Amino acid sequence: MGRRGPSELQTQVLAADLCTACGACLGHCPYLKSLGERVAFIHPCPRSEGRCFDVCPRTSLDPESLDRQVLGAPRRHPILGGYDGLYFARARDADVGARGQYGGVTTALVLLALESGMAGAALLTSGTPTREPRAVVARDRDTVLAAAGTKYSACPTLEPLAGLLRESSEPVAVVGRPCQVAAARKVEAREASGRLAPVIGIFCFWALTPAFYRFLEGRRDLERATKLDLPKDGGMTFAVNGRTATVRLDEIRPFIRPACQACFDPTAEWADVSVGSTEHDAAWNTLVVRTARGRDLVERARAAGALEVKPYPLERIPVLEEAVQRKKLRVLDALDAGQPEVAYLGLREAQRAAVRAHGRA
Numbered sequence: 106m107g108r109r110g111p112s113e114l115q116t117q118v119l120a121a122d123l124c125t126a127c128g129a130c131l132g133h134c135p136y137l138k139s140l141g142e143r144v145a146f147i148h149p150c151p152r153s154e155g156r157c158f159d160v161c162p163r164t165s166l167d168p169e170s171l172d173r174q175v176l177g178a179p180r181r182h183p184i185l186g187g188y189d190g191l192y193f194a195r196a197r198d199a200d201v202g203a204r205g206q207y208g209g210v211t212t213a214l215v216l217l218a219l220e221s222g223m224a225g226a227a228l229l230t231s232g233t234p235t236r237e238p239r240a241v242v243a244r245d246r247d248t249v250l251a252a253a254g255t256k257y258s259a260c261p262t263l264e265p266l267a268g269l270l271r272e273s274s275e276p277v278a279v280v281g282r283p284c285q286v287a288a289a290r291k292v293e294a295r296e297a298s299g300r301l302a303p304v305i306g307i308f309c310f311w312a313l314t315p316a317f318y319r320f321l322e323g324r325r326d327l328e329r330a331t332k333l334d335l336p337k338d339g340g341m342t343f344a345v346n347g348r349t350a351t352v353r354l355d356e357i358r359p360f361i362r363p364a365c366q367a368c369f370d371p372t373a374e375w376a377d378v379s380v381g382s383t384e385h386d387a388a389w390n391t392l393v394v395r396t397a398r399g400r401d402l403v404e405r406a407r408a409a410g411a412l413e414v415k416p417y418p419l420e421r422i423p424v425l426e427e428a429v430q431r432k433k434l435r436v437l438d439a440l441d442a443g444q445p446e447v448a449y450l451g452l453r454e455a456q457r458a459a460v461r462a463h464g465r466a
């Protein structure tokens with residue numbers, strides 16, 4: 106492959122509306138900036154090759170090489186990726202549980218990573234769920250707690266990463282959507298070996314564009330909502346002043362980010378641990394332990410009394426797998442049709458066949 110850089114990032118990703126707003130390309134180039142959740146060159150960059158292209162999760166993604174890099178082995182499962190444990194879990198600290206989106210597992214694990222010295226700083230996404238969120242570098246409990254809760258848009262959380270890696274030698278914890286986890290692993294492979302600890306992925310099937318927040322500005326009844334959710338029975342719910350309002354999903358769908366339609370990884374397959382809803386009990390999370398570092402983090406959290414973990418109900422596993430497989434199959438169909446928005450994905454024929462065959466008798 107020839108040299109690739111800013112000009113290819115512009116044509117293949119930014120101009121093609123395939124940017125996931127992960128933020129990985131920002132922070133080391135004076136010409137690339139974010140305006141809220143929009144990433145753009147503010148001036149043409151004269152370089153013919155560049156890190157911006159290399160770290161982007163939408164320039165090229167090779168699942169097999171990421172499996173080798175992160176798991177050290179081929180994936181165990183064609184749909185859920187590599188893992189050695191699947192659980193229901195929740196935070197034991199009442200404050201964390203109350204602020205968390207579901208069981209507060211992500212917040213509990215970040216606090217443990219900082220308090221145990223495993224990480225010196227954590228990259229998080231903060232703000233209220235009805236306004237554009239912002240990336241924060243957390244080093245203390247209050248900042249971590251303030252970042253709890255899901256913001257349903259694509260904040261470029263990784264924007265401060267380049268500066269953090271440059272300016273100190275401390276390990277940095279990352280909490281991100283699956284596209285951000287993939288980008289963080291590309292950064293790690295290129296220039297940050299051993300510096301990202303731990304990487305916590307949150308499940309994500311789609312994120313919304315900033316136009317969603319403008320839609321909310323026109324809905325005075327919703328703008329003070331403290332929590333948004335996507336319950337399994339449909340719609341998007343808004344918790345406002347002790348009551349719940351529901352907006353139909355067909356009103357929300359027009360705000361889905363175009364890049365999310367081409368996304369093959371809803372469960373953050375290259376995280377140390379991945380955390381999602383249970384689609385069953387809002388007080389608990391689904392917890393996927395993927396790496397030795399992830400196992401260490403979870404065991405430390407259990408030993409410290411920060412986390413409660415129980416086996417994943419066997420009858421729920423097919424429900425999770427079906428939801429993930431459905432999203433993967435849509436992307437495989439786009440690959441088979443030669444659609445350019447999925448050309449970033451370097452999937453071998455055997456991997457495609459394994460995804461298609463899964464669950465067939």
Ligand SMILES: Cc1cc2nc3c(=O)[nH]c(=O)nc-3n(C[C@H](O)[C@H](O)[C@H](O)COP(=O)(O)OP(=O)(O)OC[C@H]3O[C@@H](n4cnc5c(N)ncnc54)[C@H](O)[C@@H]3O)c2cc1C
Nearest residue numbers: 205206207208209210211212229230254255256308381382
């Ligand atoms: C856009 C989006 C869509 C999602 N869709 C699904 C879904 O369909 N199914 C499902 O099971 N789970 C989904 N999730 C994940 C889910 O909402 C919870 O984040 C996850 O289950 C962790 O729950 P928790 O109780 O541990 O979170 P908490 O303890 O509250 O921690 C949440 C963490 O998420 C981070 N965060 C919040 N918003 C963002 C963001 N926009 N980008 C990056 N990081 C963020 C915060 O920094 C915080 O550390 C989605 C998340 C996002 C951001």
Ligand code: SF4
Nearest residue numbers: 124125127128130161
């Ligand atoms: S690295 Fe992330 S923010 Fe930058 S262009 Fe690629 S997807 Fe967008």
Ligand code: SF4
Nearest residue numbers: 284309311312365368
């Ligand atoms: S659906 Fe995929 S591309 Fe879109 S924000 Fe979520 S992880 Fe990123």
